[in-house]
Amino acid sequence: MSEATIDVDETERSLRERVRLRTVALYSAVLALVVFYMIPIQSGLVTSFKTSRAVRETAPFVPPGLEGFTLGKWEFAFSALSDGMFNSLLFTIPSTILCAIFGSMAAYGLTLAKWRGQIFVFALFIAGIFIPYQAVIIPLSEFWNVWVDLEARLGFLWGLPLLARKHATIMELIVTHTAYGIPIVTVLFRAQYKSMSREMMEAAKLDGASMWRTYRRIILPLSVPMFAVVFIFQFTQIWNEFLFSLIIIQSVSDPAASVTLILSGLGEALEGVDFPLRMAGAFISALPTLIVYVLFADKFAEGVRV
Amino acid sequence: MARTQLDSITKVFTERGGNEIVAVNDVSIDIKDGEFLVLVGPSGCGKSTTLRMIAGLESITSGEIRFDGTVVNDIPAKDRDIAMVFQSYALYPHMTVQGNMAFGLEESTDLSDAEVEERVEESAQMMGIGDLLDRKPGELSGGQQQRVALGRAIVREPEVFLMDEPLSNLDAKLRSEMRTELQRIQEQFDTTTIYVTHDQTEAMTMGDRIAILDDGKLQQVGTPIECYHQPANRFVASFIGEPSMNFLSVSLEGNRFIGERFEYPISSALAESIGEQTDLTIGVRPEDISLVDEPDTHTISMVVDVVEPMGDQNVVYLVFPEAEVGIEGPGESIIATIEGMHHVQSGDTVEAHIPEDALQVFDQSGEAIRNRHLDVSPAQIQF
Numbered sequence: 001m002s003e004a005t006i007d008v009d010e011t012e013r014s015l016r017e018r019v020r021l022r023t024v025a026l027y028s029a030v031l032a033l034v035v036f037y038m039i040p041i042q043s044g045l046v047t048s049f050k051t052s053r054a055v056r057e058t059a060p061f062v063p064p065g066l067e068g069f070t071l072g073k074w075e076f077a078f079s080a081l082s083d084g085m086f087n088s089l090l091f092t093i094p095s096t097i098l099c100a101i102f103g104s105m106a107a108y109g110l111t112l113a114k115w116r117g118q119i120f121v122f123a124l125f126i127a128g129i130f131i132p133y134q135a136v137i138i139p140l141s142e143f144w145n146v147w148v149d150l151e152a153r154l155g156f157l158w159g160l161p162l163l164a165r166k167h168a169t170i171m172e173l174i175v176t177h178t179a180y181g182i183p184i185v186t187v188l189f190r191a192q193y194k195s196m197s198r199e200m201m202e203a204a205k206l207d208g209a210s211m212w213r214t215y216r217r218i219i220l221p222l223s224v225p226m227f228a229v230v231f232i233f234q235f236t237q238i239w240n241e242f243l244f245s246l247i248i249i250q251s252v253s254d255p256a257a258s259v260t261l262i263l264s265g266l267g268e269a270l271e272g273v274d275f276p277l278r279m280a281g282a283f284i285s286a287l288p289t290l291i292v293y294v295l296f297a298d299k300f301a302e303g304v305r306v
Numbered sequence: 307m308a309r310t311q312l313d314s315i316t317k318v319f320t321e322r323g324g325n326e327i328v329a330v331n332d333v334s335i336d337i338k339d340g341e342f343l344v345l346v347g348p349s350g351c352g353k354s355t356t357l358r359m360i361a362g363l364e365s366i367t368s369g370e371i372r373f374d375g376t377v378v379n380d381i382p383a384k385d386r387d388i389a390m391v392f393q394s395y396a397l398y399p400h401m402t403v404q405g406n407m408a409f410g411l412e413e414s415t416d417l418s419d420a421e422v423e424e425r426v427e428e429s430a431q432m433m434g435i436g437d438l439l440d441r442k443p444g445e446l447s448g449g450q451q452q453r454v455a456l457g458r459a460i461v462r463e464p465e466v467f468l469m470d471e472p473l474s475n476l477d478a479k480l481r482s483e484m485r486t487e488l489q490r491i492q493e494q495f496d497t498t499t500i501y502v503t504h505d506q507t508e509a510m511t512m513g514d515r516i517a518i519l520d521d522g523k524l525q526q527v528g529t530p531i532e533c534y535h536q537p538a539n540r541f542v543a544s545f546i547g548e549p550s551m552n553f554l555s556v557s558l559e560g561n562r563f564i565g566e567r568f569e570y571p572i573s574s575a576l577a578e579s580i581g582e583q584t585d586l587t588i589g590v591r592p593e594d595i596s597l598v599d600e601p602d603t604h605t606i607s608m609v610v611d612v613v614e615p616m617g618d619q620n621v622v623y624l625v626f627p628e629a630e631v632g633i634e635g636p637g638e639s640i641i642a643t644i645e646g647m648h649h650v651q652s653g654d655t656v657e658a659h660i661p662e663d664a665l666q667v668f669d670q671s672g673e674a675i676r677n678r679h680l681d682v683s684p685a686q687i688q689f
Contacts, residue, residue, distance in 0.1 A: 199392040199396035200397070200398065202383075203390070203396040203398075204398075205363070206361060206363075206383050206384065206388065206389065207384070207409050207410035207414060207458075207462075208415075209384070209409070210384075213413060217409070218398055218400075222400055
């Protein structure tokens with residue numbers, strides 16, 4: 001009897017020992033991963049606060065000393081990028097919203113309504129995802145500059161308050177990004193709509209709701225989490241996009257220049273690369289995507305949950 | 307409330323590759339105003355497709371559906387003034403119970419918000435879900451969701467209720483409760499109701515009349531008692547009733563049925579009513595068979611294979627003495643239900659008495675030639 005008690009005590013102790021060991025191992029692994037992933041970001045961050053001399057004299061991940069510390073690079077980067085940031089927001093936000101709305105509607109029409117040829121139309125959407133950016137550069141620039149030429153056609157607008165010639169370029173970017181984003185967004189929404197109960201749609205039909213009312217009152221509210229996913233995904237995609245900006249805006253000095261376009265030239269000079277300035281610029285231009293993640297994080301988690 | 311007529315309706319689905327599948331084949335039923343009709347049959351028999359055609363969710367290949375004489379074939383679902391309860395309940399998950407019930411009224415009527423609220427409140431009280439109005443479907447139990455689905459149909463005050471296996475997701479106890487409740491509601495509103503189920507108990511207990519479908523074809527329409535005692539064919543006879551009717555293949559020689567392992571003398575009146583045909587199947591309900599002590603002309607000696615005591619009755623599986631116990635071929639075993647206190651056990655030899663009055667006779671194709679004799683006509687039995 002007493003022996004048995006001791007046995008139990010001992011197995012329990014060794015079990016607890018093992019559990020503690022596993023916890024320690026787990027936490028060490030997590031810590032190692034955190035260090036591994038954070039080092040580049042940490043190095044970038046400390047570099048951005050260094051003077052040019054401190055960059056030369058210290059290792060990249062070592063924080064600058066008091067004499068090597070400066071906010072000057074951030075100030076300079078901010079003043080250089082602020083116009084670009086504004087321009088980027090000006091086309092990123094509308095494109096993101098338009099992509100989400102059109103994508104969701106297209107997915108609704110392709111999934112929950114029945115009509116002839118919808119498979120073919122859906123195949124076109126799929127094909128749209130796989131057209132590489134590089135393949136459309138020349139037709140795209142031809143299209144906007146020769147055929148459409150919004151700046152000339154909308155000439156009557158540029159005299160109005162708050163509008164300027166650069167908005168023609170912004171509009172071109174909005175349309176281009178929206179068109180390019182719709183296929184992938186449609187596929188994302190379609191995956192969700194396919195799993196929706198057909199009986200629920202039929203119930204709405206029998207309740208007297210039209211296609212449009214069903215979309216407004218049932219489908220749209222149920223796709224809020226997917227909208228969050230699409231907002232984050234498309235915002236990041238469009239904000240970070242470089243090639244279309246390069247083709248449509250063409251020049252860093254254009255008043256419509258986007259943040260990615262300006263960033264590409266920031267801190268480049270004949271005498272060498274200004275690393276602190278580039279780092280500060282990179283952090284500043286990444287800020288909006290971070291904010292979007294934070295804003296939609298809850299709904300995003302709901303949207304990606306299986 | 308509307309009289310609903312199905313006039314030789316047919317539904318053909320065309321598969322990819324051009325194969326045609328006839329889901330519903332020339333079905334005609336005249337459903338009286340205020341009647342509770344149950345469409346019953348095995349899965350894949352076309353009962354749900356029939357219901358969906360009435361609802362307007364499925365096009366009609368040929369034939370006509372009429373509500374009160376008006377052909378509705380081309381009237382869209384939302385204008386047919388029907389309400390449907392789905393098997394999955396199909397509630398809107400993002401809306402409260404109140405929202406779910408109000409949705410149909412908001413979309414299909416011009417009622418003011420106050421009127422809608424009043425009607426929702428009233429129906430919710432009646433369904434016993436008055437205190438759940440602010441909850442969402444995800445926070446409700448299966449039984450409560452079922453009530454909401456019914457409430458959503460009732461609040462519309464439609465001409466016709468359509469129900470597609472509404473009770474099949476409930477547990478047995480709740481199912482029998484809801485069965486009674488549904489009947490109560492239907493009687494109260496006196497709305498024409500078409501109810502689809504594969505469960506013959508639901509069909510028997512709920513319907514004013516039942517329509518039995520198999521393989522897209524209508525087998526019989528009649529009151530539950532008619533279908534039970536006077537089945538039109540072998541399919542109906544075997545589908546209705548639990549345990550199922552016993553069938554034995556026999557040939558008629560003079561005034562005797564000759565089976566593979568038994569002989570059964572019959573009256574000349576019965577023999578005459580059968581006429582010329584000799585390849586027959588006879589059917590007898592398990593409860594009509596009794597186990598007696600003394601053999602007579604209408605008994606067959608059989609061996610008890612398995613006994614299933616149910617309390618009030620015992621279900622006894624009988625095999626012919628020559629057949630090996632446990633190995634059964636078609637027509638070699640019959641089921642009898644006997645009184646619960648009547649003790650028999652596996653291996654006993656018993657005399658199974660089959661009264662001639664209780665015999666159903668079917669021809670080779672399964673059509674009923676003669677139904678059992680009843681002292682009262684089923685039409686006289688009213689509930």
